Amino acid sequence: MSGLTAQMVGLNAVNRAYPMESKLLLIRTRISASPIHGVGCFTCDPVMEGSVVWQFHQSVDLVFTEAEILSMPSSFQIFLVQYASKDLGQDRYVYCSDNARFINHSTAPNLVHNLASSATAMYASRDIAPGEELTLDYQFVDDPDEHGNALTRIGLAFGERDYLDPRIKDRLHQSFNRGG
DSSP states (O other): OOHHHHHHHHHHHHHHHSTTOEEOSSSEEEEEEOSSSSEEEEESSOBOTTOEEEEOOTTTEEEEOHHHHHTSOHHHHHHHHHHEEEOTTSSOEEEEOSGGGGOEEOSSOSEEESOSSSOSEEEESSOBOTTOBOEEOGGGTOOTTSTTOHHHHHHHHTTOGGGSOHHHHHHHHHHHHTTO
């Protein structure tokens, strides 16, 4: 067996052992079922409080304007409703193509952003154990009620309530239960 073939066999064995593992840019993560919401992002290794966990990278994180999103096929617009976020006060929508897109919302998160309006990094707000789900308080990511938020408009227009920001889904659920 050639050296390259041996390396490929070794990589295939690693991929089978860790089927959905990839880099969340700065730490090893895996995707798995989440008790919070469907699918979540879990750390593979311990993370110390204050460690940088995610950092914006122009080759991994895609940035769109509202006009660019609206010019895309509706199926991709709906995909972005589920996985992109809008920077507060800006016509800037960010889609993370790594496992960061599976970080779920929590009011007691283990991650925090460096800036409230346009995050370029996420830090561990406390020590995080291996296998623990990574969470973020979405109120510091974007505001689904912000005037002009295309992701909210698209989600509502296409009836994609499952993909909407959890804060919108909670309000819609409460309104439905009140008969509104």
